[in-house]
Amino acid sequence: MNWAETLHTSWAAVRSHSLRSLLTxxxxxxxxxxxxxxxxxxxxxxxxxxxxxxSLGSNLLIVSPGSSTSTAGVRGGxxxxxxxxxxxxxALASSVNAPDIVGVAAEKNTSLALTANSTNWTTxxxxxxxxxxDVRSRTLLSGSFITDADxxxxxxxxxxxSETATELFGTxxxxxxxxxxxxxxxxxxxxxxxxxxxxxxxxxxxxxxxxSTAASQLVGGTGSSSVSTIYIKxxxxxQLSAAYQEAQAVLLNLHSISDSSSxxxxxxxxxxxxxxxxxxxxTLTVLLTGIAGLxxxxxxxxxxxxxxxxxxxxxxxxGLRKALGAPPWAIRRxxxxxxxxxxxxxxxxxxxxxxxxxxLLPGVIGSSIVISPAAVGLSIGVAIAIGLVFGVYPATRxxxxxxxxxxxxx
Amino acid sequence: MADAxxxxxxxxxxxxxxxxxxxxxxxARKVYKSGSIEFEALRGVDLEIRAGEYVAIMGPSGSGKSTxxxxxxxxxxxxxxxxxxxxxxxxxxxxxxxxxxxNQQIGFVFQQFNLxxxxxxxRNVELPLVYGRVxxxxxxxxxxxxxxxxxxxxxxxxxxxxxxxxxxxxxxxxRALVGEPTMILADEPTGNLDSVSTEDVLGLFDELxxxxxxxxxxxxxxxxxxxxxxxxxxxxxxxxxxxxxDPGTSARGIEAAA
Ligand SMILES: Nc1ncnc2c1ncn2[C@@H]1O[C@H](COP(=O)(O)OP(=O)(O)OP(=O)(O)O)[C@@H](O)[C@H]1O
Ligand SMILES: [Mg+2]
Numbered sequence: 315m316n317w318a319e320t321l322h323t324s325w326a327a328v329r330s331h332s333l334r335s336l337l338t339x340x341x342x343x344x345x346x347x348x349x350x351x352x353x354x355x356x357x358x359x360x361x362x363x364x365x366x367x368x369s370l371g372s373n374l375l376i377v378s379p380g381s382s383t384s385t386a387g388v389r390g391g392x393x394x395x396x397x398x399x400x401x402x403x404x405a406l407a408s409s410v411n412a413p414d415i416v417g418v419a420a421e422k423n424t425s426l427a428l429t430a431n432s433t434n435w436t437t438x439x440x441x442x443x444x445x446x447x448d449v450r451s452r453t454l455l456s457g458s459f460i461t462d463a464d465x466x467x468x469x470x471x472x473x474x475x476s477e478t479a480t481e482l483f484g485t486x487x488x489x490x491x492x493x494x495x496x497x498x499x500x501x502x503x504x505x506x507x508x509x510x511x512x513x514x515x516x517x518x519x520x521x522x523x524x525x526s527t528a529a530s531q532l533v534g535g536t537g538s539s540s541v542s543t544i545y546i547k548x549x550x551x552x553q554l555s556a557a558y559q560e561a562q563a564v565l566l567n568l569h570s571i572s573d574s575s576s577x578x579x580x581x582x583x584x585x586x587x588x589x590x591x592x593x594x595x596x597t598l599t600v601l602l603t604g605i606a607g608l609x610x611x612x613x614x615x616x617x618x619x620x621x622x623x624x625x626x627x628x629x630x631x632x633g634l635r636k637a638l639g640a641p642p643w644a645i646r647r648x649x650x651x652x653x654x655x656x657x658x659x660x661x662x663x664x665x666x667x668x669x670x671x672x673x674l675l676p677g678v679i680g681s682s683i684v685i686s687p688a689a690v691g692l693s694i695g696v697a698i699a700i701g702l703v704f705g706v707y708p709a710t711r712x713x714x715x716x717x718x719x720x721x722x723x724x
Numbered sequence: 725m726a727d728a729x730x731x732x733x734x735x736x737x738x739x740x741x742x743x744x745x746x747x748x749x750x751x752a753r754k755v756y757k758s759g760s761i762e763f764e765a766l767r768g769v770d771l772e773i774r775a776g777e778y779v780a781i782m783g784p785s786g787s788g789k790s791t792x793x794x795x796x797x798x799x800x801x802x803x804x805x806x807x808x809x810x811x812x813x814x815x816x817x818x819x820x821x822x823x824x825x826x827n828q829q830i831g832f833v834f835q836q837f838n839l840x841x842x843x844x845x846x847r848n849v850e851l852p853l854v855y856g857r858v859x860x861x862x863x864x865x866x867x868x869x870x871x872x873x874x875x876x877x878x879x880x881x882x883x884x885x886x887x888x889x890x891x892x893x894x895x896x897x898x899r900a901l902v903g904e905p906t907m908i909l910a911d912e913p914t915g916n917l918d919s920v921s922t923e924d925v926l927g928l929f930d931e932l933x934x935x936x937x938x939x940x941x942x943x944x945x946x947x948x949x950x951x952x953x954x955x956x957x958x959x960x961x962x963x964x965x966x967x968x969x970d971p972g973t974s975a976r977g978i979e980a981a982a
Pocket of ligand 1 (some may be wrong): 756757758763764767783784785786787788789790791792
């Protein structure tokens with residue numbers, strides 16, 4: 315019996331019990347899917363982190379209102395509240411108080427509808443200062459950025475992200491056009507060059523207006539002087555921690571807080587973002603690796619179990635084949651191939667599940683998953699190997715059956 | 725019983741030696757153990773069958789006929805005694821070699837047909853060739869010819885479940901003869917068949933005998949046994965009567981002549 319015939323015979327045996335075979339390979343299926351996701355998540359996190367660093371610049375500090383460390387209820391959680399103001403940003407920009415800080419840009423973000431020629435588009439409208447372009451390491455595709463004069467006069471000018479421009483006008487050549495924001499007319503003076511997106515926001519879909527304009531025209535009332543985020547650019551990577559100390563001292567002083575552990579703001583660096591991403595990744599990896607290991611073990615035992623059942627069911631067939639001249643190795647090979655086919659089916663189905671989950675999961679866990687063909691190929695190989703390893707014992711049992719006992723069995 | 729030296733000399737002889745019996749059973753004993761209970765199903769059987777003989781083995785139920793047949797077919801091993809098949813000392817062969825002997829020398833026909841239900845008739849017939857490493861296209865041709873010989877060429881692609889009992893047994897006969905074995909062993913091949921189908925199968929055996937095949941057939945029915953040229957009667961694990969035994973060619977006879 316050659317390989318092709320062995321394959322054909324074994325495939326027919328698996329097919330003749332398709333539901334049973336499917337249930338048997340469930341463990342392997344889940345295990346392989348978990349392996350593919352684990353590897354994909356690792357690669358995805360790496361990609362996220364590097365794109366985030368390249369999109370923000372590595373010598374950047376981010377000040378957010380609220381505290382991420384304190385549990386004392388009054389100040390509110392991280393990223394919420396109105397504890398940061400435009401004057402905090404002005405103080406940080408002072409080269410006397412903070413010599414290691416070379417640039418400061420406060421952002422006041424609001425989601426608003428923009429209208430151009432009856433086309434509507436809702437996006438993040440950011441009120442900020444001219445320093446933003448440098449601090450966020452962005453460049454212009456065309457036109458110019460907001461200036462100190464615009465800031466001083468609260469001019470009705472806007473700089474659009476490239477995607478925002480395309481959504482509104484169908485093109486990025488829009489300098490000189492007008493858009494209306496919150497039923498006020500703004501002139502488009504520039505378009506930002508594309509910077510891609512990181513996992514948390516689309517860097518190309520935004521509209522930038524002078525901070526003064528945002529405060530006076532778009533977000534009135536008590537919230538007008540508060541800002542959403544202050545970005546601080548340190549002179550260099552090496553001066554990042556010095557800049558961090560200075561920023562903290564300045565803000566604690568301004569907010570009249572003596573104990574840094576009760577600060578009403580949070581300063582984070584890219585390193586912090588990286589370590590958050592990494593810790594999410596590590597938790598998921600431990601979880602998925604555990605699932606993968608257990609599933610593969612259980613799956614392997616499942617294969618062994620069903621192969622033992624199969625040998626018992628087909629004892630008479632084995633006896634007959636032996637009587638007709640099948641040597642022990644041919645019987646062993648037939649059952650090993652059958653076990654390998656079970657493993658392979660589990661592996662293939664697991665790969666389908668894993669790849670499917672890789673498309674759906676990022677929306678849920680907020681971290682990208684990158685499918686690596688090598689990992690998929692390798693894990694299918696592992697699935698076959700599991701089938702083989704756990705098939706050895708049943709196959710050997712089948713091969714060792716005495717022909718007459720096998721023939722006589724009922 | 726021949727001594728060890730003499731047996732060693734015998735085993736050196738070519739299998740095609742016409743003087744030597746195809747089957748040579750000396751002092752064959754078979755003890756079945758189930759738990760602590762032992763049962764001796766063969767209690768010292770001497771039997772020689774020459775190439776081309778047509779032998780029927782008869783005896784009451786439980787007398788050891790099937791046990792004897794399983795030993796002859798290399799499906800089971802003896803507890804004591806020796807068995808030489810076509811010049812080979814069966815005791816000295818391993819599983820793979822026994823498998824090859826069954827494949828090349830023996831065609832089995834069982835009372836229960838023993839066809840694989842999932843395979844078409846011709847797939848069942850080609851099974852011995854599959855393990856005999858015959859190429860696929862040739863196997864199909866030979867399976868077709870074998871089915872033609874048993875008059876079932878029209879049932880080529882039917883599965884066993886779609887055939888009558890008599891037709892199934894004819895498929896089994898086709899499977900037994902497809903590999904051109906020197907010997908056909910049949911354990912009550914007509915036990916499950918009516919008189920017409922019995923006649924079909926026995927007619928096939930007559931043809932095979934005419935072609936020079938050795939046939940050993942177990943049966944309860946005297947009518948069936950009488951188709952054979954020699955009847956061996958077994959009782960309680962011993963040969964009670966053998967109408968074809970030739971004292972001049974028995975093992976003791978060889979020893980005496982030597
Ligand atoms: N595997 C076994 N274990 C224990 N005893 C066995 C076994 N096989 C057969 N026997 C016993 O050996 C004796 C001979 O059995 P065997 O099958 O050879 O009889 P038989 O002559 O073929 O009978 P029948 O005509 O009913 O088929 C019986 O008494 C049977 O009970
Ligand atoms: Mg019997």
